[in-house]
Amino acid sequence: MTIKQIDDGTYEDSDGGARDARELRRHVDEALAATFVTDVHTHLYAPQFGELNLWGIDELLNYHYLIAELFRSSSVTPEEFWHLNKTEQTDLIWRTLFVEQTPLSEATRGVIAVMSTLGLNTRTTDLREAREFFHAQRADDYLERVLNLARVSDIVMTNDPLDEIEARIWKSGVEIDARFHAALRLDRILNNWTDAVPKMSAQGYQVQVEIDERTISETRRFLADWIARMKPLYLGVSLPDDFSYPEETSRARLLRDVVLPVCREHNLSLSLMIGVRRRVNPALRMAGDGLGRADVNVVAHLCAENADVRFLVTFLSRENQHELCVAARKFSNLMPFGCWWFLNNTSIISEITRERLEMLGTSFIPQHSDARVLDQLIYKWEHSRLVIADALYDSYAGLLRDGRAVSRREIERDATKLFNGNFRRWVGLDSIEKIESGAVVHTA
Ligand code: FIX
Ligand code: ZN
Numbered sequence: 001m002t003i004k005q006i007d008d009g010t011y012e013d014s015d016g017g018a019r020d021a022r023e024l025r026r027h028v029d030e031a032l033a034a035t036f037v038t039d040v041h042t043h044l045y046a047p048q049f050g051e052l053n054l055w056g057i058d059e060l061l062n063y064h065y066l067i068a069e070l071f072r073s074s075s076v077t078p079e080e081f082w083h084l085n086k087t088e089q090t091d092l093i094w095r096t097l098f099v100e101q102t103p104l105s106e107a108t109r110g111v112i113a114v115m116s117t118l119g120l121n122t123r124t125t126d127l128r129e130a131r132e133f134f135h136a137q138r139a140d141d142y143l144e145r146v147l148n149l150a151r152v153s154d155i156v157m158t159n160d161p162l163d164e165i166e167a168r169i170w171k172s173g174v175e176i177d178a179r180f181h182a183a184l185r186l187d188r189i190l191n192n193w194t195d196a197v198p199k200m201s202a203q204g205y206q207v208q209v210e211i212d213e214r215t216i217s218e219t220r221r222f223l224a225d226w227i228a229r230m231k232p233l234y235l236g237v238s239l240p241d242d243f244s245y246p247e248e249t250s251r252a253r254l255l256r257d258v259v260l261p262v263c264r265e266h267n268l269s270l271s272l273m274i275g276v277r278r279r280v281n282p283a284l285r286m287a288g289d290g291l292g293r294a295d296v297n298v299v300a301h302l303c304a305e306n307a308d309v310r311f312l313v314t315f316l317s318r319e320n321q322h323e324l325c326v327a328a329r330k331f332s333n334l335m336p337f338g339c340w341w342f343l344n345n346t347s348i349i350s351e352i353t354r355e356r357l358e359m360l361g362t363s364f365i366p367q368h369s370d371a372r373v374l375d376q377l378i379y380k381w382e383h384s385r386l387v388i389a390d391a392l393y394d395s396y397a398g399l400l401r402d403g404r405a406v407s408r409r410e411i412e413r414d415a416t417k418l419f420n421g422n423f424r425r426w427v428g429l430d431s432i433e434k435i436e437s438g439a440v441v442h443t444a
Pocket of ligand 2: 041042043370
């Protein structure tokens with residue numbers, strides 16, 4: 001191998017690989033900062049969804065992560081808080097978490113990062129300037145600006161076919177912004193079947209609580225109709241920490257006889273987000289969800305029994321992460337993704353990403369934002385990019401010590417895989433887009 005000196009006095013090998021720590025660091029930072037992200041799981045909505053599309057300072061501060069933190073530092077009770085109007089709630093959160101104390105938590109730092117990026121005063125004692133700023137924004141320009149700042153090219157939504165507001169919009173046939181992709185969410189069907197039945201009946205499907213053959217075929221028809229309408233990239237569900245399969249429950253029956261066959265028939269992946277313990281403190285409403293350690297063997301079993309179905313899987317408990325990596329080494333139809341919710345903190349993203357790099361190379365999806373408010377893309381991706389860059393840099397430095405320098409092209413190839421390529425390939429997004437643009441013609 002020949003080593004040549006490059007402009008700034010550092011060295012590259014003949015393959016363009018950085019042999020100098022500073023140079024390697026620069027290559028990694030630049031590649032990771034420049035690579036556009038396909039955000040594989042969010043709760044954002046395209047502008048066509050109207051009131052569901054959230055952005056601005058009041059929405060940012062009314063985030064359930066911050067509401068949970070408020071009750072640790074304020075004497076206000078949940079009952080009192082829910083009686084306030086939204087502006088009063090936001091003012092209280094700002095005063096308590098940002099004025100009266102230092103905003104050190106991940107969620108509070110996130111708000112500061114967004115405000116600072118947008119040039120807003122992060123030490124303000126009231127939100128007047130911020131509210132005026134957002135009031136003056138044109139929604140479509142602002143969307144463009146946020147996507148560019150966060151370097152996000154594509155957003156996957158979470159779409160519930162049994163949500164009345166959403167259903168109305170989908171059924172209107174309005175053209176959805178092409179940067180937003182659907183993911184068909186199965187939570188009501190798989191986690192609350194008795195609640196789903198009357199809603200599906202109201203949409204014209206002949207289903208009943210006690211699952212019989214007709215209910216199975218009608219639920220498949222329901223999903224097929226919604227797949228045709230939404231064109232989702234995958235079907236998805238969040239599951240409790242005690243999720244088990246197989247078992248004698250409506251969930252397991254519907255999974256086996258409806259969801260898995262539908263995935264097969266429509267060539268769609270199934271996303272499993274496992275480990276949430278809903279309403280641990282119901283008074284906190286959405287801020288009252290917790291987590292528990294789940295059984296990764298259940299996923300291994302699903303992957304083994306359904307080798308022809310692709311699974312996207314994330315666990316909420318830190319304790320499940322190593323087992324998930326081991327399971328992914330055994331099953332190539334299993335794609336680990338993201339550092340979900342309580343794991344979306346610098347120290348834990350760092351640990352999980354390093355563990356995944358060590359055990360899976362680049363064959364995983366390191367992060368999703370789970371953003372509920374558009375502006376959150378700015379900080380969630382900025383924070384994650386930095387941690388992932390550190391983890392990747394250390395891996396390349398280790399490889400260099402072992403005797404191989406990585407080239408700039410290889411770093412860019414890895415960044416592309418991690419931030420968009422692995423997911424796009426998994427769900428066939430690029431081929432879908434080519435087909436839709438007429439670039440690919442199907443031949444027999
Ligand atoms: O189930 C989910 O998709 C979770 O991400 C949400 O329910 C949760 O409230 C959240 O926003 C986590 O980030
Ligand atoms: Zn989510």
